[in-house]
Amino acid sequence: MIELKHFTEEDIPQLISWIDTPEFLVQWSGTGFSFPLTDQQLIKYLKEANKEDSKVHAFKVIHLESSKVIGHISLGSINFHNRNARMCRVLIGDGDMKGKGLAPFIVNKLLNIAFEQFGLHKVSLAVYDFNTPALKLYQKMGFHTEGLIREASRIGDDYWNYYEMSILSREWRSLLNNIGRENLG
Template sequence: MSCFCNNYLFFPAVSFFTVVLNSGVTHKFFSRMIELAYFTQEDFDLLIQWITDEAVLQNWTGSLFSFPLTHKKLEWYIRDANDIQQSDVFIYKAVDTERGATVGHISLGSISKKNRSARISRVLVGNTAERGRGYCTGMIQALLRIGFKDLQLHRISLGVYTTNTSAIRCYERCGFVTEGISRDVLRYGDEYWSLMEMSILEDEWRQMAQRMAA
């Protein structure tokens, strides 16, 4: 996997660059609103603050974690992530570039070089008061750019619970199409949650990017 320096297509006056660290290479994406940078131990406390109850946790991670979220669980979560040579998952925080504040979290995992595919997961706009400001759209577009442009992927998928209508609208705005519904995949209390499978292909992303740049 390699990274390229380019101007981005989704936002005006944006740029992409890589930062070389002792441990390897890290992505950074800048848009008019959002910067994606690697999620590290320094970000644990804020993420834990955002996960206020079990429902929020299950919406964010499904069955990956049990409530409450802890430093130990997050250390396991990032243990094999963000190594440009070896990892099949990259985990990011999202920063509002105007305020310098971390506003969200997102990851790109299940990266297959053979199939040129990956899966977006763990999408979260942390502060409920800041939802509806375009952060979700900015985060998704930033990650699609990394996936399709820099990692040269062909297909990116995601899953979203059918009750999360605001997230579904965000993904549709970013070009994702619905592939189907996996019914009653998660039990929460006395309820069962169904999962909507969505995806976008590289040609679809490029066509959308060209329309937005025109």
């Protein structure tokens, strides 16, 4: 179905092509980057990423049947002492792959890396309150809503709210046992 491989400089042009408005950039990355997204911003992002002790691991999403890079996902703010991290920058950028039910598999692959490979205890995320498909996905995947952060991001003259959500390793394992790994990639 899909696999995650570390995001590299060769993947930068594809990612930039998917981020086409300032609003979408904020929805994808929060305030981590500025519009327009550039090679330089992503090279800086990658400089300390994807090493054994990195606080960020960025991944490209590869659709196995077509061998195409179809998206991006990151595990950031990794704290090995407290055994937690943040899932962020989740994107299915390839228009032909949107709406195909791949998102649960992508999220599960990242959670597998977080909990099995890195031995983390908790993964959290932020999702804007208007992003109903993502909210439903994260709830389906076992994430719990910890709270609503009101008017946290300024976009032009508007302010956006986001939900803080998280999942613990034991909750993820219970979900896998209940519905089976084959249903989550």
